[in-house]
Amino acid sequence: MDKNIVLVGFMGTGKSAVGHILAHKLNREFVDMDIVIEARAGKPISAIFADDGEPAFRAQERALVQELSARTGQIIATGGGVVLNPDNVTDFSRTGVVVCLRAQPETILDRVAHDSHRPLLESDPDKAAAIRELLAHRKPLYEAIPLHVDTDHRTAREVAEEVLALYLGQAN
Ligand code: S3P
Numbered sequence: 001m002d003k004n005i006v007l008v009g010f011m012g013t014g015k016s017a018v019g020h021i022l023a024h025k026l027n028r029e030f031v032d033m034d035i036v037i038e039a040r041a042g043k044p045i046s047a048i049f050a051d052d053g054e055p056a057f058r059a060q061e062r063a064l065v066q067e068l069s070a071r072t073g074q075i076i077a078t079g080g081g082v083v084l085n086p087d088n089v090t091d092f093s094r095t096g097v098v099v100c101l102r103a104q105p106e107t108i109l110d111r112v113a114h115d116s117h118r119p120l121l122e123s124d125p126d127k128a129a130a131i132r133e134l135l136a137h138r139k140p141l142y143e144a145i146p147l148h149v150d151t152d153h154r155t156a157r158e159v160a161e162e163v164l165a166l167y168l169g170q171a172n
Contacts, residue, residue: 002028002073003171004096008089008145009116010135011080012111013101017156018163019077025160032077033064045079049119062088069095081120083141099163102144105131107152111121128156 007015023030048057061165069091149162
């Protein structure tokens with residue numbers, strides 16, 4: 001079975017950049033969940049949060065996990081909050097190798113400092129505090145994923161190589 005590679009991890013850990021590299025390298029389909037959700041909703045994630053609320057976004061995210069985990073051969077970059085529903089991780093693990101990308105709060109702040117499309121960090125004028133708080137809350141959920149790669153001070157290409165090595169060790 002051509003298991004999926006499923007990248008999870010907090011915002012700014014490089015899931016999309018690493019996913020792109022892996023898809024190119026392995027000649028596989030790349031699915032960026034946030035982009036699919038935006039395309040289907042016809043508006044950006046920040047507008048989905050603002051107009052419809054976070055629960056509506058989570059429901060769309062859940063439905064997409066169910067759809068994607070029924071297929072194989074994909075490289076999937078998830079949104080940072082996908083781990084909030086444990087069923088998402090269970091479903092993805094059936095047909096894929098789930099790898100958690102990690103980074104220190106300072107690295108995350110550096111990477112997202114100039115972004116304005118992450119609604120969970122927009123509401124708080126103190127982005128560093130928002131990151132620390134959300135990370136602390138989600139830490140056990142990310143730590144429950146057995147495979148992880150640290151991304152601090154590393155390029156997306158280096159991280160992709162390590163993800164690939166983990167995948168090759170698990171895929172069969
Ligand atoms: C979220 C992360 C975002 C996006 C949404 C919610 C989260 O994705 O799905 O804003 O709850 O951490 P990225 O991790 O790609 O920024």
